[in-house]
Amino acid sequence: MIRLKCNECDAFAEPLDWRCNACGGSIDIVGLPVFSPDAIHDGDFSLWRYGEMLPVEKHFTLGEGMTPLAPITIDDYTFQAKLEYLNPTGSYKDRGTTTMLNHIASYEVDEVIDNSSGNAGASIAAFASVAGIKARIFVPSDTAVESKKSLIRAFGGTIVESLNPTADVYAEAEHTTYASHAWSPYFVLGQTTVGWETWEQLGRRVPDAIATPVGHGGLFLGFYRGFKALYDAGITDKMPIMIAVQSAGVDPVIQAWEQKLDIPVSITPQHSVADGILVTVPVRGKQILSAIYETNGYAFRVENDAITQAQQRMTSQGIIIEPTSAVTVAALPQIREKIGDDAELVIAFTGNGLKNIGASL
Amino acid sequence: MIRLKCNECDAFAEPLDWRCNACGGSIDIVGLPVFSPDAIHDGDFSLWRYGEMLPVEKHFTLGEGMTPLAPITIDDYTFQAKLEYLNPTGSYKDRGTTTMLNHIASYEVDEVIDNSSGNAGASIAAFASVAGIKARIFVPSDTAVESKKSLIRAFGGTIVESLNPTADVYAEAEHTTYASHAWSPYFVLGQTTVGWETWEQLGRRVPDAIATPVGHGGLFLGFYRGFKALYDAGITDKMPIMIAVQSAGVDPVIQAWEQKLDIPVSITPQHSVADGILVTVPVRGKQILSAIYETNGYAFRVENDAITQAQQRMTSQGIIIEPTSAVTVAALPQIREKIGDDAELVIAFTGNGLKNIGASL
Numbered sequence: 001m002i003r004l005k006c007n008e009c010d011a012f013a014e015p016l017d018w019r020c021n022a023c024g025g026s027i028d029i030v031g032l033p034v035f036s037p038d039a040i041h042d043g044d045f046s047l048w049r050y051g052e053m054l055p056v057e058k059h060f061t062l063g064e065g066m067t068p069l070a071p072i073t074i075d076d077y078t079f080q081a082k083l084e085y086l087n088p089t090g091s092y093k094d095r096g097t098t099t100m101l102n103h104i105a106s107y108e109v110d111e112v113i114d115n116s117s118g119n120a121g122a123s124i125a126a127f128a129s130v131a132g133i134k135a136r137i138f139v140p141s142d143t144a145v146e147s148k149k150s151l152i153r154a155f156g157g158t159i160v161e162s163l164n165p166t167a168d169v170y171a172e173a174e175h176t177t178y179a180s181h182a183w184s185p186y187f188v189l190g191q192t193t194v195g196w197e198t199w200e201q202l203g204r205r206v207p208d209a210i211a212t213p214v215g216h217g218g219l220f221l222g223f224y225r226g227f228k229a230l231y232d233a234g235i236t237d238k239m240p241i242m243i244a245v246q247s248a249g250v251d252p253v254i255q256a257w258e259q260k261l262d263i264p265v266s267i268t269p270q271h272s273v274a275d276g277i278l279v280t281v282p283v284r285g286k287q288i289l290s291a292i293y294e295t296n297g298y299a300f301r302v303e304n305d306a307i308t309q310a311q312q313r314m315t316s317q318g319i320i321i322e323p324t325s326a327v328t329v330a331a332l333p334q335i336r337e338k339i340g341d342d343a344e345l346v347i348a349f350t351g352n353g354l355k356n357i358g359a360s361l
Numbered sequence: 362m363i364r365l366k367c368n369e370c371d372a373f374a375e376p377l378d379w380r381c382n383a384c385g386g387s388i389d390i391v392g393l394p395v396f397s398p399d400a401i402h403d404g405d406f407s408l409w410r411y412g413e414m415l416p417v418e419k420h421f422t423l424g425e426g427m428t429p430l431a432p433i434t435i436d437d438y439t440f441q442a443k444l445e446y447l448n449p450t451g452s453y454k455d456r457g458t459t460t461m462l463n464h465i466a467s468y469e470v471d472e473v474i475d476n477s478s479g480n481a482g483a484s485i486a487a488f489a490s491v492a493g494i495k496a497r498i499f500v501p502s503d504t505a506v507e508s509k510k511s512l513i514r515a516f517g518g519t520i521v522e523s524l525n526p527t528a529d530v531y532a533e534a535e536h537t538t539y540a541s542h543a544w545s546p547y548f549v550l551g552q553t554t555v556g557w558e559t560w561e562q563l564g565r566r567v568p569d570a571i572a573t574p575v576g577h578g579g580l581f582l583g584f585y586r587g588f589k590a591l592y593d594a595g596i597t598d599k600m601p602i603m604i605a606v607q608s609a610g611v612d613p614v615i616q617a618w619e620q621k622l623d624i625p626v627s628i629t630p631q632h633s634v635a636d637g638i639l640v641t642v643p644v645r646g647k648q649i650l651s652a653i654y655e656t657n658g659y660a661f662r663v664e665n666d667a668i669t670q671a672q673q674r675m676t677s678q679g680i681i682i683e684p685t686s687a688v689t690v691a692a693l694p695q696i697r698e699k700i701g702d703d704a705e706l707v708i709a710f711t712g713n714g715l716k717n718i719g720a721s722l
Contacts, residue, residue, distance in 0.1 A: 043564055045406065045427055062679050063429020063444055066406055070424035070449075083424055086447050088431075088679060090715055126679030147718055156677040203404055316517040318423050318449060318487035354451055354715035357508055 090352035091119035099190030112179035120181035125157025195226015215277035257299035276324030322351035451713035452480035460551030473540035481542035486518025499526035556587015576638035618660035637685030683712035
């Protein structure tokens with residue numbers, strides 16, 4: 001039986017809750033279906049091919065998921081790139097958005113809110129429009145970029161400028177439905193499909209290692225939980241080494257891992273070009289660190305200059321990504337030193353660089 | 362046996378020829394493998410799943426193809442949208458580019474040229490970089506937009522500004538390899554995969570009708586030839602009604618169809634917001650018209666205002682497309698009047714609107 005349960009105090013929660021009402025902790029779905037290869041819909045080339053494993057009724061879709069997995073070679077080193085930026089609105093967020101909003105669409109909801117000035121805001125505005133649900137997106141009035149606000153509006157969302165979007169959206173969540181890309185357990189649910197796809201695209205094999213940028217860790221945990229579901233179903237006896245990458249100055253997970261702590265370190269964020277992972281308190285920080293420790297993984301930080309160079313380098317190879325996506329490439333020297341050049345590494349590229357084309361090219 | 366043959370005078374051509382040396386006509390591949398469902402590589406989720414039907418050695422890939430097919434509803438009318446703009450460089454051109462450049466990469470070629478200031482130029486620059494081949498892209502010095510030139514450069518291409526890119530590239534083609542998105546038979550070959558994917562995504566069914574924008578007709582003929590291959594293999598006894606859409610003022614195919622002519626009408630082009638189909642002399646114009654007549658199809662023109670409205674409308678539904686992509690939506694009233702609301706219609710969206718995000722949103 002599907003239920004929502006608090007990760008901190010084990011209290012149960014209601015279907016549209018975004019966090020635990022008892023203690024404020026993050027909630028996740030328990031009682032998920034066991035993964036079964038026979039349950040995959042072979043003729044469906046979107047993430048809904050795994051619909052039997054997703055306890056959500058599909059009301060709408062933009063064909064999200066089943067993004068390319070392509071071999072990329074730089075400096076005579078080859079890794080597998082999961083091109084998540086080729087999702088419909090230009091980022092991996094679409095996986096979480098579609099499961100979250102299809103879940104919400106099963107209830108009588110005519111409006112959702114979220115706080116994001118970036119990929120999540122665009123994704124939620126777009127899918128809410130498809131669902132016929134209004135979306136109000138809270139963005140920081142001081143730092144939100146005009147092009148990203150324009151994109152949210154073009155997708156049919158309403159912008160609410162705020163000096164403190166997080167506090168404002170938490171307050172507003174008392175009165176309306178908070179479709180949170182950071183908190184919603186149904187958002188993380190959608191992210192697990194990236195692990196299943198990667199497994200299928202590798203010929204139903206589990207890679208040796210996975211590296212992703214980490215903000216709130218939705219994509220990172222998606223990979224981990226996707227492979228864990230395969231492991232728990234007895235389909236594989238192997239888990240990939242999980243590697244988290246953050247930018248110097250916004251590295252609460254990296255610092256915690258270096259100090260062998262169970263929860264992220266409290267930090268004062270500094271400037272970073274990786275604007276998609278400017279997260280000082282990851283909602284599921286404990287789960288991220290646990291996944292790293294359990295898989296004998298790593299956590300690496302990278303500098304702004306290295307990120308920018310990596311982004312330009314990837315674009316010159318046909319991979320047009322946002323700076324945030326490039327942190328894993330910037331971390332390649334550190335990754336290769338630890339896992340070796342023979343290990344099969346999958347890197348996820350999160351956001352489409354075409355969004356910045358006027359600004360940064 | 363695979364050979365290249367002139368569509369006009371039946372002369373044979375050499376593997377790297379871009380047109381007939383005898384008469385200057387367009388050339389196409391003859392002796393292609395018969396389509397076989399058993400030959401599809403099920404575990405490959407790119408267009409290379411049809412590799413057995415593509416007489417090209419795969420040297421590299423960005424995971425192009427297998428774009429989403431998503432149901433879209435506007436005004437209580439539902440059609441299937443093939444989201445070609447979710448290919449790696451943001452347009453359907455990647456299908457043709459990958460087969461053309463993988464073919465070329467089998468020969469000792471260290472540089473290619475093409476004339477395009479838009480999606481084709483970006484696609485060829487990107488895939489040439491992946492292939493380790495230099496790309497020089499000829500663009501019109503008077504009209505090429507800075508953002509598109511920046512994208513070509515970011516992908517590793519070299520821009521050559523020219524007052525007459527077509528004449529200059531034809532002259533330069535005497536000395537180097539012309540990788541022409543308009544002429545190359547291997548470019549059109551890659552486009553056929555869009556028909557095969559659509560057939561698979563519909564549950565191995567042929568839709569009632571296909572509508573695409575038409576410039577040189579690569580995508581249009583790709584659909585037609587893809588379905589024709591299924592028909593010729595005895596997999597279906599049905600061909601879809603082929604519908605070509607052009608913008609008012611740049612409508613050589615529409616005028617020809619209205620006058621029941623076999624070749625496009627000679628026109629003086631006027632301003633159009635659909636900048637991807639500003640083609641006055643389609644290379645395979647005769648083949649485009651033949652496909653329309655053979656399938657009892659249609660050819661419709663649409664006005665600039667209707668195109669812009671259609672683009673904004675689609676974006677507000679999560680479909681972020683270029684103006685060129687929106688011509689088919691602008692033509693929906695004309696299409697529905699002819700084929701009726703019960704016919705299953707597939708519309709292809711060709712270019713990613715994120716490329717224009719700074720400019721037009």
